[in-house]
Amino acid sequence: MFERLDLIEEKYNKLLTDLTSPEIEGNIKKVTEISKEISEIEEIVKSYREYKNLLIEEENNKLLLEDKDMVELVEEELNNIKISKEKILTYLEEELKPKDKNDSKNVIIEIRGAAGGDEANIFAGDLFRMYLKYCEKENFKVNILSEDSSDTGGFTYVSFAVRGKNVYSKLKYESGAHRVQRIPVTETQGRVHTSTATVLVMPENEEIEIDINMEDIRVDVYRSSGKGGQGVNTTDSAVRLTHIPTNIVVTCQSERSQIQNKETALKVLKARIYEAEQEKRDLELGNERRSKIGTGSRSEKIRTYNYPQNRVTDHRIGFSYMNLDRVMEGELSPIIQALIDEDEKRKLESNED
Numbered sequence: 001m002f003e004r005l006d007l008i009e010e011k012y013n014k015l016l017t018d019l020t021s022p023e024i025e026g027n028i029k030k031v032t033e034i035s036k037e038i039s040e041i042e043e044i045v046k047s048y049r050e051y052k053n054l055l056i057e058e059e060n061n062k063l064l065l066e067d068k069d070m071v072e073l074v075e076e077e078l079n080n081i082k083i084s085k086e087k088i089l090t091y092l093e094e095e096l097k098p099k100d101k102n103d104s105k106n107v108i109i110e111i112r113g114a115a116g117g118d119e120a121n122i123f124a125g126d127l128f129r130m131y132l133k134y135c136e137k138e139n140f141k142v143n144i145l146s147e148d149s150s151d152t153g154g155f156t157y158v159s160f161a162v163r164g165k166n167v168y169s170k171l172k173y174e175s176g177a178h179r180v181q182r183i184p185v186t187e188t189q190g191r192v193h194t195s196t197a198t199v200l201v202m203p204e205n206e207e208i209e210i211d212i213n214m215e216d217i218r219v220d221v222y223r224s225s226g227k228g229g230q231g232v233n234t235t236d237s238a239v240r241l242t243h244i245p246t247n248i249v250v251t252c253q254s255e256r257s258q259i260q261n262k263e264t265a266l267k268v269l270k271a272r273i274y275e276a277e278q279e280k281r282d283l284e285l286g287n288e289r290r291s292k293i294g295t296g297s298r299s300e301k302i303r304t305y306n307y308p309q310n311r312v313t314d315h316r317i318g319f320s321y322m323n324l325d326r327v328m329e330g331e332l333s334p335i336i337q338a339l340i341d342e343d344e345k346r347k348l349e350s351n352e353d
Contacts, residue, residue: 112124146250217243223238239258311324
């Protein structure tokens with residue numbers, strides 16, 4: 001572990017040198033990239049340096065044990081140093097655990113009403129609000145990209161970007177089919193119905209290298225139907241992109257101008273194509289894919305929200321949480337942490353890097 005920490009510290013020092021190099025002066029993109037790399041390892045380096053300073057303090061204090069009048073004070077100080085060292089080592093070990101290369105990325109999330117008609121669309125809206133409240137608790141920023149509201153409430157489709165620290169590491173486990181069991185507002189005989197909504201979580205990666213031929217993309221423009229202020233509905237500002245080879249369709253109407261919506265839609269399209277290619281590769285890996293959590297396809301049933309029993313069950317790990325009402329208010333952390341713990345356990349068992 002310490003050899004790895006030495007390499008990280010060496011990299012950190014090099015990045016600091018690169019940041020002040022005249023060669024990148026004025027190159028905003030490069031400066032941003034280096035600054036991001038520094039921020040990702042800065043706390044690790046600071047903690048490692050603090051640990052090394054504690055080792056020096058420890059040795060110096062041991063020398064003072066020869067003074068009988070200082071023994072009691074020195075032993076107390078040595079004990080404090082030991083506690084501090086253990087605390088730092090625990091933190092460093094956690095930080096050095098194998099991580100998904102996309103964990104630090106922002107995400108794009110798509111939610112669709114699936115089986116269950118109007119009730120599925122209403123549930124899609126409930127999930128959307130649940131994620132909004134969760135993001136608010138985590139201090140993540142949310143930007144709605146596109147929405148198709150249902151006449152009876154909720155959404156047939158909604159997509160949004162989430163930005164913040166290590167967003168993908170938390171929300172990647174949400175991809176899949178979410179099932180709800182409850183009495184719909186449209187039900188007149190009090191029967192419990194089962195409906196589903198699907199969620200797709202994709203890393204928003206500025207560095208994704210996807211070879212897209214613009215001739216393979218059909219661009220349609222139309223008047224925005226969403227919110228956006230005065231004038232947004234009077235011009236053809238909304239954009240729909242269709243990638244003809246894969247038949248992937250992306251729409252965006254969140255920005256005020258057609259150019260901005262096209263740029264955002266293209267970013268989402270790249271993420272969708274990247275995700276499709278990843279899923280194809282994962283399927284080829286078979287059992288290796290199934291040993292992981294958080295790589296589920298949109299069709300994989302991952303969770304049931306049982307309203308009569310006030311229970312949420314995540315089927316991937318057999319985890320039940322008897323606080324459905326609080327979950328729908330954004331209290332997702334207990335479920336997400338259980339998924340993270342199980343994911344790390346499975347990765348260690350399968351000797352994944």
